[in-house]
Amino acid sequence: MPVLTRLVPSPLIVDIRPGALDDLGAVLADQRIAATGRLAVAVSAGSGAALRARLEPQLPGADWYTVTGGGSIDGAVKLADQMRAGTYDAIVALGGGKIIDAAKYAAARVGLPLVAVATNLAHDGLCSPVATLDNDAGRGSYGVPSPIGIVVDLDVVKQAPRRYVVAGIGDAVSNINCIADWELSNRETGEAVDGLAAAMARSAGENILRHPGTVDDDDFLVSLAEALVLTGISMNVAGSSRPASGGCHEISHALDILHPTRAAQHGEQVGLGAAFATFLRGDRELAGQTASVLARHGLPVTAAQLGFSDEEFVAAVHFAPQTRPGRFTILEHLDLDPTAIRDAYTDYVKDVSA
Structure with a gap:
C-alpha cells in the first residue's frame, strides 16, 4: 500500500x-x-x-x-x-x-x-x-x-504598546468564525475544505478564546505567538488565506477601504467583525463568549469602541462582500440590505452590552 x-x-x-x-x-x-x-x-x-x-x-x-x-x-x-x-x-x-x-x-x-x-x-x-x-x-x-x-x-x-499586542488576540480568535464561514461555503457552494488547515486554524483560535491568562503573562504570550504561527502555517497548508479570512476580514477590509485614514488595528477590526458575523450566523452564545473575551483583553466589541458610528459600521458590513469577490461567507449567504444589517447590529449591541 x-x-x-x-x-x-x-x-x-x-x-x-x-x-x-x-x-x-x-x-x-x-x-x-x-x-x-x-x-x-x-x-x-x-x-x-x-x-x-x-x-x-x-x-x-x-x-x-x-x-x-x-x-x-x-x-x-x-x-x-x-x-x-x-x-x-x-x-x-x-x-x-x-x-x-x-x-x-x-x-x-x-x-x-x-x-x-x-x-x-x-x-x-x-x-x-x-x-x-x-x-x-x-x-x-x-x-x-x-x-x-x-x-x-x-x-x-512586553515593551511594545499594549494595543499592538492585544490586537493579535482579535486576529487569533477570528479564526473560529473564518472556519465556520469556510464550512458554510462547503455546504452551500461545494467549496472544498482542507481538514488539516481548518483544524490548525480553529485549534489556534479556540486556545486563545479559552485561555484564562492575559498579555501580562508569559504563558499566555507564548500561546498567542504559537497561535499566530500555526495560523500562518494553516494558510500554507490550504494554499490560500481561507483558514484565516472570512466575513470578519471582509468587514475589516471594508473599513480600510471606506475609511483609510481612520482604520483601527487589523486585529481590533476582525475581532469585532468575528463577534458580529457569529451573531449573524445565529450562534448568540459563541458571539457573546467572543465579545466577552475581547472585552476582557481591552479590545473593542462595538463600532463606537472602534471609533466608528453605527451607520459607518453598517455601511462597511454592507460593502464588505465586494472586498473579496468569489469568497462565500455568512455575509454573502444572508445578503442583507442596510436596514436588516442595522437591525441585526442593534440586537447584537443589546446582547453584548447586557
Whole structure:
C-alpha cells in the first residue's frame, strides 16, 4: 500500500521565549539559514532601530536597511532594490507587522529566505504566506513565501504598546468564525475544505478564546505567538488565506477601504467583525463568549469602541462582500440590505452590552 503524504512549507526555526534575541546570532549562523553570515537586516525607524545597537555585535557581517514608506508596496519594492546591491544568505526582518510584510515582499523579489523577528504580536502575518501592503488603490494582499524562521522575544514584546499586542488576540480568535464561514461555503457552494488547515486554524483560535491568562503573562504570550504561527502555517497548508479570512476580514477590509485614514488595528477590526458575523450566523452564545473575551483583553466589541458610528459600521458590513469577490461567507449567504444589517447590529449591541 503506498504511503501518501504532502509537504507543508513551515519554518525551520520557531523560537518563542524570553531572551530569544540573545541567541539570534547563533540561530542565524546555523548553515541551514546563513552559511556565510552575510545578512540583510530590515528594520523600522522605531522599535527595530532601537534594537540595532543590541544586535549589531551578534551580526558583524550584516548590512542594515531602514524601511521607509511604512507598510507600502513602494517601500517594499525600494527595499528589494536596495538589497540587490549586496550578496546575502538571508534577510532578517526586525520589527512589527508592517516591517515584516514589507520584508516578506522584498525577500520574494530578490529570491532570499526570510527570518521574521517580531517586536509585537499584532496579527497573524508573522508566519503567513501573505504580505499586506498599502498601494495606490488602498491596500492589497500579495502572495509570498512564508518566513523560514520565527523569533519572538517575549521581553521585547512586553515593551511594545499594549494595543499592538492585544490586537493579535482579535486576529487569533477570528479564526473560529473564518472556519465556520469556510464550512458554510462547503455546504452551500461545494467549496472544498482542507481538514488539516481548518483544524490548525480553529485549534489556534479556540486556545486563545479559552485561555484564562492575559498579555501580562508569559504563558499566555507564548500561546498567542504559537497561535499566530500555526495560523500562518494553516494558510500554507490550504494554499490560500481561507483558514484565516472570512466575513470578519471582509468587514475589516471594508473599513480600510471606506475609511483609510481612520482604520483601527487589523486585529481590533476582525475581532469585532468575528463577534458580529457569529451573531449573524445565529450562534448568540459563541458571539457573546467572543465579545466577552475581547472585552476582557481591552479590545473593542462595538463600532463606537472602534471609533466608528453605527451607520459607518453598517455601511462597511454592507460593502464588505465586494472586498473579496468569489469568497462565500455568512455575509454573502444572508445578503442583507442596510436596514436588516442595522437591525441585526442593534440586537447584537443589546446582547453584548447586557
